Amino acid sequence: MGKERVAVVGVGQTHHQAIIDGSIAGVVRTAAQRALDDAAMTWSDIDAVVIGKAPDFFEGVMMPELFLADALGAVGKPMFRVHTAGSVGGSTAIVASDLIASGLHERVLTVAFEKQSESEAMWALSVSMPFQPPMHAGAGGYFAPHIRSYMRRSGAPDHIGVLVALKDRLNALKNPYAHLHQADATFESINETMMLWDPIRLGETCPSSDGACAMVLTNEAGGDAAAAAGRPPAWVKGTALRSEPTMFAGRDQVNPQGGRDCAADVFGQAGITDPLHEIDVVEMYVPFSWFEPMWLENLGFAPSGDGWKFVEDGVTQMTGELPVNCSGGVLSSNPIGASGMLRFAEAAMQVRGQAGEHQIDGARTALGHAYGGGSQFFAMWVVGADKP
Amino acid sequence: MPPRGSCPTCGVATDEDVELTDNGTITSFCVVNVPFMGTLMDIPYVSALIVLDGSDIPIMHLIQEVPYDEVHPGMRVEAVWVPDDEIGATLESIRYFRPNGEPDAPFDSYKENV
Amino acid sequence: MRDVAIISFAQTRHRREISDINEVEMLMPLMGEALAEAGIAKERVDFVCSASSDYLAGQPFSFVMSLDAFGPWPPISESHVDMDGAWALYEAWVKMQMGKTDIALVYAYGKSSPGNIRRVMSRQLDPYSLGPLWLDPVSMAAMQARLGLEAGAFTEKQMADVVAASRRHGAANPFAQLGGEFDAGALLAEPEFVSPLRKHDCPPVTDGAAVLILAAGDVARELSERPAWIRGIDHRIEAAALGVRDLTRSVSTEQAGARAGVADGPVDFAELHAPFAHQELILRSALGLADDVTVNPSGGALCANPIMTAGLIRFGEAATRIGRGDGDRAVAHATSGPCLQQNLVCVLEGE
Numbered sequence: 001m002g003k004e005r006v007a008v009v010g011v012g013q014t015h016h017q018a019i020i021d022g023s024i025a026g027v028v029r030t031a032a033q034r035a036l037d038d039a040a041m042t043w044s045d046i047d048a049v050v051i052g053k054a055p056d057f058f059e060g061v062m063m064p065e066l067f068l069a070d071a072l073g074a075v076g077k078p079m080f081r082v083h084t085a086g087s088v089g090g091s092t093a094i095v096a097s098d099l100i101a102s103g104l105h106e107r108v109l110t111v112a113f114e115k116q117s118e119s120e121a122m123w124a125l126s127v128s129m130p131f132q133p134p135m136h137a138g139a140g141g142y143f144a145p146h147i148r149s150y151m152r153r154s155g156a157p158d159h160i161g162v163l164v165a166l167k168d169r170l171n172a173l174k175n176p177y178a179h180l181h182q183a184d185a186t187f188e189s190i191n192e193t194m195m196l197w198d199p200i201r202l203g204e205t206c207p208s209s210d211g212a213c214a215m216v217l218t219n220e221a222g223g224d225a226a227a228a229a230g231r232p233p234a235w236v237k238g239t240a241l242r243s244e245p246t247m248f249a250g251r252d253q254v255n256p257q258g259g260r261d262c263a264a265d266v267f268g269q270a271g272i273t274d275p276l277h278e279i280d281v282v283e284m285y286v287p288f289s290w291f292e293p294m295w296l297e298n299l300g301f302a303p304s305g306d307g308w309k310f311v312e313d314g315v316t317q318m319t320g321e322l323p324v325n326c327s328g329g330v331l332s333s334n335p336i337g338a339s340g341m342l343r344f345a346e347a348a349m350q351v352r353g354q355a356g357e358h359q360i361d362g363a364r365t366a367l368g369h370a371y372g373g374g375s376q377f378f379a380m381w382v383v384g385a386d387k388p
Numbered sequence: 389m390p391p392r393g394s395c396p397t398c399g400v401a402t403d404e405d406v407e408l409t410d411n412g413t414i415t416s417f418c419v420v421n422v423p424f425m426g427t428l429m430d431i432p433y434v435s436a437l438i439v440l441d442g443s444d445i446p447i448m449h450l451i452q453e454v455p456y457d458e459v460h461p462g463m464r465v466e467a468v469w470v471p472d473d474e475i476g477a478t479l480e481s482i483r484y485f486r487p488n489g490e491p492d493a494p495f496d497s498y499k500e501n502v
Numbered sequence: 503m504r505d506v507a508i509i510s511f512a513q514t515r516h517r518r519e520i521s522d523i524n525e526v527e528m529l530m531p532l533m534g535e536a537l538a539e540a541g542i543a544k545e546r547v548d549f550v551c552s553a554s555s556d557y558l559a560g561q562p563f564s565f566v567m568s569l570d571a572f573g574p575w576p577p578i579s580e581s582h583v584d585m586d587g588a589w590a591l592y593e594a595w596v597k598m599q600m601g602k603t604d605i606a607l608v609y610a611y612g613k614s615s616p617g618n619i620r621r622v623m624s625r626q627l628d629p630y631s632l633g634p635l636w637l638d639p640v641s642m643a644a645m646q647a648r649l650g651l652e653a654g655a656f657t658e659k660q661m662a663d664v665v666a667a668s669r670r671h672g673a674a675n676p677f678a679q680l681g682g683e684f685d686a687g688a689l690l691a692e693p694e695f696v697s698p699l700r701k702h703d704c705p706p707v708t709d710g711a712a713v714l715i716l717a718a719g720d721v722a723r724e725l726s727e728r729p730a731w732i733r734g735i736d737h738r739i740e741a742a743a744l745g746v747r748d749l750t751r752s753v754s755t756e757q758a759g760a761r762a763g764v765a766d767g768p769v770d771f772a773e774l775h776a777p778f779a780h781q782e783l784i785l786r787s788a789l790g791l792a793d794d795v796t797v798n799p800s801g802g803a804l805c806a807n808p809i810m811t812a813g814l815i816r817f818g819e820a821a822t823r824i825g826r827g828d829g830d831r832a833v834a835h836a837t838s839g840p841c842l843q844q845n846l847v848c849v850l851e852g853e
Contacts, residue, residue, distance in 0.1 A: 002600035023630060055562030056584065061633070062557035062625035063584060066839040067742040076757065079739040079844065080593070083556070083584040085563050091581055095593060102599035103503075118629075144418030145437045145448075149502045152416075152461065198419035198432075243550075243580040245396035245570050249444040250500070258577035373566050377580075392570075393527045399544060399573025401530060 002101025005388060007223025007233035008348040009216050010039025016179040016211030016333040019117040024059060025071035028113050031212035032072060035109065038354075039216040040231065043073035046216070047105040052082040052092025052112040053337030054372075059118040072111065084241075086285065086372030088112065089213065089340025090379030093368075094239045096217050097381070101236075106219050112341035113212035140205060140288060142374060144197035147290040150254045151199065156293065156308035158199070162191045163311050164289035165204045165331060171318060172328025174357035179209045179333040204289040204331075211335030213342045223387070234348035234383040237365075238269030242378045253375050259298040262378040267300070270365075270382035276301050279382075281323045281350045281360045282316075283343040284369040287330045292316065295369065296324075318360065326350070326358040340370030344381055351385040389443040390479065410467035410482070412440035413493040415501045419456050434459050438485055439501045446501050449479070453486035461502070462492035506598050507722040507729030508850070509715050510539035511818030516679040516710035516806035519615040525559075525711070529571035529611060532713040536607070540715045540725050544573060547715075548603040550580040551594045553587035553610040555810050557622055568611065579603075586610065587712060587814025588775070588836030588846050594716055595735060604721045611711035612809035619707055619809065626840065628742060639840060640704055643778040644696040646749040646841045651698060655750040656783040658698070662686040664779040664797075665702045665804060672801025679706050679806040702804075703779040710808030714818050730821035730832075730850045734762035737846035742839070749841050752781075755788035758847040759833075764789050766849075770829030771796040773816035775836045777803045784842065789833060799823060813837065817848065824852040 012034025014020060020027050028051070036042060049072050051065050061067065065081035072079070082092040089112040096110035150156070169185040172178035190203035218226070223233040242262035245251070263275075272278045284299070286292045293307030301322060302310050310316055316324035325331070327346040330339050347368035349355045364385040371378050389408060394401050417436035420429070434456045437446035451459050452468070466488035475481045512535035514520065514528055537544055550572055554565045565582050574580060583589050587610025594606035620638035627633045650656050663686050672681030684702075695701040722729040738754035738761075740747050747753070759765075772789065774797055776782035782797060782804075791797070798804075800819035803812045813836025820834040831851045838844040 055556045056625075057556065057562045059629070060625065061627075061629045062555065062622065063838070065585075066626050066739075066843055067628040067632075069739045069843070070741050070743070070746075074739050075741050076738060076754070078737045080589065081583060081585055082581065082593075083565070084582050085566060095581065095596075098593075098596050098600060102596050104596060104599065138422070140422070141418060141420055141435060142448075145416035145435075148418065148461075149416045152502060194421060195419065196422045198421070200418070241579045241581060242577040243569060243574050244577040245574055246566060247390075247445055248396045248575065251445075256577075261577045373563065376566070393523070394530050394570060395573065396570035397573050397575035399530060399533055399571055 003103045004101050005220040005223065006097045006100045006236040007218050007220065007226065008236065008383065009218050009222055009226040009231065009233045010035040010041065011215050011345045011349055012038055013177050013213040013342065013345065014211045015177050016209045016335055018179065018207065018209065020115065020210040024064065024115050025068055027115055027210060028068060028111050028212045029071050031214040032109060032111050035214035035216050040229065041216060046073060046107050046109045048078045048099055048108050049074040050080045050082065050092055050096040050099065050108060050110045052088040052341065053114055054085060054088055057119060058336065059115050084372055084377050084379065086336060087340050087370040087377040087379040088372065089338050089342060090344055090368065090370030091241055093215065093341050093344045094241060094379055094381065097236055097239055100217055100219050107222060108217045109214065110217060111212060111214040112338040114335035114337035115210045116208045116335065117210050140197040140200050143288055144200050146253045147288065148199055150290060150294050153254065154305045154308055160293060160308045160311050161204045161289040162187055164286065164292040165190050167317055168325050168329045168331040171326050171358060172332035175327045178328040179207050200288050206287040206330050206334035209333050209335040211333060211338050213338045213345050215345055215348065232352050232385065234351045235387050236381060237384050237388045238266040238382045240265035240380050244376050246374045246376055254294060255298050255304065256375050258376060259371065259378050262380050263299045266380045266382055272382065275299065276322060279322065279365055279367050280363040281326060281366045283325060283327060283329065283346040283366065285330055285340060285343055285371050286325060287334060289331060292324060299369065323360050326355065326360060340379060343370050344368035348383050351383050389440050389445060390447055408440050408442045411488055412438045412465055413498045414459065414461055414463045414465060415439055415446050415498050416461055417451065417459050432456055438465060439498055444501065449482060450484040452484040462495065464488050464490035464493060504599050504601065504718055505731055506595055506716055506718050507726065507731045508817060508821035509717045509722050509726040509729050510536045511714045511822055512536040513677050513712040513815055513818060514710045515677050516708045516808055518679065518707060520613065520709040521615060525568050525611050525613065526571045528711045529568060529609060529713065532711060533571055536713040536715050542605065542725065547605050547607045548579065549594055549597050549606040550578055551590040551606065551608050552582045553585055553590040553810050553814065554612065555584055557625055558612055558614065558809055560617060572607065586810050586812065586836050586838050588817060591714065591814060591817060592735065592737060592846060595732060598716065598718050604718050606716045607713065608716065608814065609711065609713040610811040610814045612811050613709040614707045614809055615709050640696050640699065642744065642840045644699045647698050647778065647780040650750045650780055650784065653750050656780055658690060659686065660783055661703055661779040662689040664782045665689055668798055668802050668804040671799050672805030675801050675805065677806065678801040679708050681801060681805055699778065705777040705803050705807035708806050708808045710806060710811055712811050712815050712818055714814060728825045728852050730824040730852060733849045733851050735848040736761035737844065739844040742843065744841060750784065752784050752788040752842045752845060755785055755842065755845040755847060758845050759789045762847045762849050764833055764847065764849055767831050769795050769833055770831050771799055771823065772833040773798055773800060773820040773835065775803055775813045775816050777807055779804060781842055785835060813846065820850050824850055
């Protein structure tokens with residue numbers, strides 16, 4: 001993987017909600033402070049800061065790392081800002097991990113955030129390209145036809161999307177940081193919500209959230225010290241990035257090659273040959289419920305065309321063989337820039353045993369997954385309780 | 389289609405223009421029910437992926453002149469253009485697509501694009 | 503640290519307005535040139551990192567389409583920063599330190615012409631306290647220049663000399679937008695633009711792009727006759743609030759320069775990303791460059807300033823000159839943020 005082992009020794013996040021009544025600096029600092037506290041460190045212990053977020057149009061601030069330098073204790077340190085669309089939270093964590101794996105720094109703070117309430121997320125996602133009429137009404141409108149294609153290719157029954165949404169919304173009740181806490185969610189209540197972009201219902205769609213996530217990463221010595229102090233780290237066993245073009249002849253947008261290649265790379269690094277049995281818990285980026293069966297196939301957990309059966313059979317429930325999105329996932333909280341890092345962080349929390357009520361007992365190996373753009377940017381990591 | 393100056397997988401300039409008809413097949417679609425800032429359409433409206441005859445990349449465009457619940461993959465459609473004097477080098481030159489009356493295309497003819 | 507070198511570089515002929523082609527069309531020929539100069543096909547590239555600004559393009563996710571210029575198929579390992587290309591180079595360099603990445607391609611682009619660049623850049627500020635004032639980069643640089651002049655850190659004549667030297671160099675650079683013979687005295691006679699800055703003390707508005715290829719160790723030696731080796735590289739950031747910093751010096755450049763080891767050997771020339779004339783003087787001082795060290799033989803940002811790209815171009819220009827033997831050891835620098843808030847310094851050496 002690199003010259004140095006990388007350990008996650010601190011995780012922090014905000015209570016995600018539609019509008020966080022605070023400044024952008026306050027939002028990121030809240031998450032960062034929690035991560036530092038979790039790591040039993042202070043700002044001065046950090047060597048470098050890596051921040052990530054999605055398009056600046058979501059807040060109306062260009063290159064926010066500049067004005068946030070003070071709030072994140074970065075003055076006099078290297079500060080870096082990553083932007084890879086929806087996968088950014090994941091790729092940010094990977095850049096931070098690289099800074100340690102390369103031997104360049106010993107302790108890195110990484111933060112990802114979005115304060116979507118400052119702007120209008122659907123507008124920002126629908127700004128028309130030159131020479132094209134604005135028509136697809138946000139990300140949902142872009143993905144809906146491809147989801148319809150998956151349903152057709154796989155022969156999946158219509159209710160699969162509702163099952164995923166119900167699972168994630170009920171899981172979120174066990175996550176105090178999640179945005180949506182719908183204690184009265186039922187199959188019927190979700191099924192009866194209006195179709196936004198047929199076949200995607202309102203109840204099967206992520207919210208628009210304000211929120212931030214932060215992690216403190218260290219080298220092997222830092223990980224050992226944390227373990228010795230009774231704060232077990234999550235060890236990074238593999239990281240991978242893949243990108244492919246938006247549109248080209250023969251592109252499979254339902255089961256993209258980039259996702260398959262990225263998964264193969266990260267599993268290879270982690271020494272995993274049978275993902276379904278060797279991965280204990282998955283945090284994957286599911287903003288519209290049908291992506292769960294699609295990604296199960298893309299990541300190699302389920303054979304092509306069978307992802308929906310895993311959902312129907314309860315395999316991805318917390319009580320199932322492969323729990324997916326115990327945190328409630330993107331369906332329950334979606335501060336876009338942070339969502340990828342939340343997946344990576346929740347995976348780390350699981351193998352550290354710090355996921356509280358949504359903890360999977362005995363989880364020792366977890367996958368964090370993020371994607372962005374037109375299903376074209378992928379960032380993944382595998383973390384474990386044991387040192388690689 | 390859409391026309392572009394380079395091949396996105398090879399990164400080399402394209403140099404040959406191939407003229408296509410403005411008829412194609414719907415490969416997939418969705419019905420948009422959500423209003424948002426900047427929308428020009430009355431809801432609900434249908435946006436669909438359409439692969440034009442002779443091309444192999446579906447483009448997204450609007451479907452009109454048909455009840456939204458009758459739209460389906462395989463439906464054959466034709467473009468409705470803006471007046472000749474308004475045509476420019478933009479997809480906005482096509483106002484929308486509508487059924488062209490032909491029988492549905494067989495699944496095999498467009499399944500590569502689903 | 504693993505030895506990594508710049509082995510090829512390509513840039514547009516920078517212009518006030520490149521409106522007949524889009525960003526992908528701007529980048530594509532440069533990709534071809536850079537790969538050809540390195541003698542490799544794109545399949546040999548292990549990692550791609552790009553830089554651009556969504557805000558500048560006026561569109562979220564603007565960088566997504568530009569990746570088509572490389573042709574990312576089969577799917578590639580790739581990342582993007584919304585910062586100057588020099589930081590994309592840094593990210594690629596870090597990746598290469600880990601051992602698996604031998605060749606990386608870095609690209610950056612910026613089209614300032616479609617919008618009002620001064621207004622766009624004002625969105626970089628703290629949105630609560632400074633953003634609503636619409637403070638633009640020229641006004642802020644002018645305040646910095648005023649502070650420096652009054653503190654005696656530099657003189658107007660020195661600023662004029664910087665411009666004259668830059669334009670003379672720019673005239674010899676086929677890629678530069680501006681260039682020519684100017685007399686410092688005549689420059690000083692020009693009216694003020696945003697006091698105390700004159701128009702020529704400010705960067706031009708530019709559209710442009712650049713592509714650069716990095717290679718490690720023996721791979722670099724295999725592909726290039728004279729690679730420009732990265733011997734030291736570091737970057738630091740300062741506080742955002744202008745009033746908290748001493749704007750007459752560049753502390754983060756001093757820090758980065760020290761960590762990059764600038765003073766460890768003689769500097770034959772330096773490519774410094776100084777969008778404003780007085781900033782070149784501040785940077786020169788921060789890096790401890792002697793008066794006889796030539797700065798910006800390319801003409802620098804004063805002769806061509808494609809946003810998000812001008813920093814990367816300094817690296818490319820320095821590497822090209824080392825490659826053809828115009829010097830053995832050079833400094834390349836890039837800046838980001840108002841009044842030199844963030845700075846990246848690199849020492850390049852030919853073998």
